[in-house]
Amino acid sequence: MKQIRLIAVDIDGTLTNQDKRITPRTQHALLEAQKQGVVLVLASGRPACGLKKYALQLHLPAYGGKLIAFNGGLLADAKTGEVIYERKMPLPLAKEVLRHLRQFPVTVMLCDGEALVVEDENGYQVEYEANCNHLRITKTDSLEEYLDFSPYKLLASANPPYLAGIHEQLSAPFAGRLSTFFSAPFYFEFVPLGVSKADALQKLCERQGIHRQEVLCFGDEENDLEMIRFAGHGVAMGNACGLLKQAADEITLSNDEDGIAAVVERYLD
Numbered sequence: 001m002k003q004i005r006l007i008a009v010d011i012d013g014t015l016t017n018q019d020k021r022i023t024p025r026t027q028h029a030l031l032e033a034q035k036q037g038v039v040l041v042l043a044s045g046r047p048a049c050g051l052k053k054y055a056l057q058l059h060l061p062a063y064g065g066k067l068i069a070f071n072g073g074l075l076a077d078a079k080t081g082e083v084i085y086e087r088k089m090p091l092p093l094a095k096e097v098l099r100h101l102r103q104f105p106v107t108v109m110l111c112d113g114e115a116l117v118v119e120d121e122n123g124y125q126v127e128y129e130a131n132c133n134h135l136r137i138t139k140t141d142s143l144e145e146y147l148d149f150s151p152y153k154l155l156a157s158a159n160p161p162y163l164a165g166i167h168e169q170l171s172a173p174f175a176g177r178l179s180t181f182f183s184a185p186f187y188f189e190f191v192p193l194g195v196s197k198a199d200a201l202q203k204l205c206e207r208q209g210i211h212r213q214e215v216l217c218f219g220d221e222e223n224d225l226e227m228i229r230f231a232g233h234g235v236a237m238g239n240a241c242g243l244l245k246q247a248a249d250e251i252t253l254s255n256d257e258d259g260i261a262a263v264v265e266r267y268l269d
Contacts, residue, residue: 004267005214007033008041008068008201008227009260011054012132012184013220014237015042017256020132022057029261032268034063039208043068043197045183045223047111047152048076050133071183071191071223072200073152085203087192088150093177097154097190098144100173104166106188109155110143111135119143125157125186153191160185182241183223198226216267218252218260219244235263 007030009015016022034040040060042051048069055067060078067076075085089097101108107123109116115138116130130137140146156170157163167188171180179191197219205212213232217224220240228234228247236248237259245251253259 003214004033004038004216004233005210006039006041006205006208006216007264008043008197008215008217008231010197010219010221010224010227011042011044011046011051013239013255014218014224015054015255015260022054023258023261025258026261027057029258029264029268030058033264034059034065036269039063039210040065041068041201041204042066042078043072043201043217043219043224043227045071045153045187045189046133047113047135048074049113049135053134066204068197068200068204070152070195071181071189072195072197073191075200075204084207085200086152087195087199088152089154089178089190089192091147091150093174094147094151094154095144097174097178098147101154101156101170104156104158104170106156106158106163106166106170108143109157110147110151111153112138112149112151117143117146123157124159129155129157153189155183156188156190157186158188163188181222181225183221189223196226197224198230201227201230216263218263220255235259 051067055078065078067078073087076083116135117138118126121139183189215231216233217227217231218235219228220237234248235250235252236244238254252263
């Protein structure tokens with residue numbers, strides 16, 4: 001492929017359609033890109049276990065693809081599982097976030113690597129989050145007492161209008177100490193300060209000798225913003241949030257209209 005050596009794609013709302021599937025045309029375009037030597041990176045807010053299904057469908061292990069999970073908290077090799085780079089939240093700070101969130105009627109979720117840990121099994125989007133990432137649900141009386149390790153992130157969910165109205169109150173005590181952002185209208189995330197998909201992508205590019213001008217990125221939500229800005233060519237999906245569309249070099253078709261393929265096909269030899 002001309003001028004492009006790495007393609008990074010968000011998953012939900014970008015790589016997958018509304019049925020959480022990769023369409024045949026998009027799959028074909030990304031497979032062809034890899035055959036032509038391009039490194040394919042899945043970059044998501046999901047835990048690593050939630051990326052494996054799509055990594056296999058796109059043959060990332062065979063072509064040397066990479067996984068960015070937890071919004072940049074973890075960078076790993078798709079074939080070996082080797083952790084290339086990671087950043088975790090200090091345990092005392094994570095507990096402080098949990099105490100703060102108790103003031104608000106939000107559902108808080110924690111991934112411990114094997115399960116989605118919650119205090120309310122019927123909380124907002126709990127079943128959805130567990131199903132998307134092939135995680136069992138573990139109930140605890142207190143997330144603060146359960147947590148005895150440094151997590152990659154903490155996730156708060158609530159009805160979108162309500163979450164939009166309180167997100168500044170959620171993040172205010174942690175300004176300058178944590179990074180916070182929406183990963184969906186119903187998800188507000190807390191990650192270590194400076195962690196982003198772009199941060200992990202930059203580490204990967206440095207490791208592999210790839211210039212940012214040789215990077216093509218696709219996204220749809222606020223947590224893709226830094227990645228879109230980092231890329232030599234940042235593409236917002238047709239269904240992307242307004243903030244991302246403003247920052248992108250190009251707006252393509254939606255995730256239900258093969259928006260990724262429409263762009264990638266232009267670069268294929």
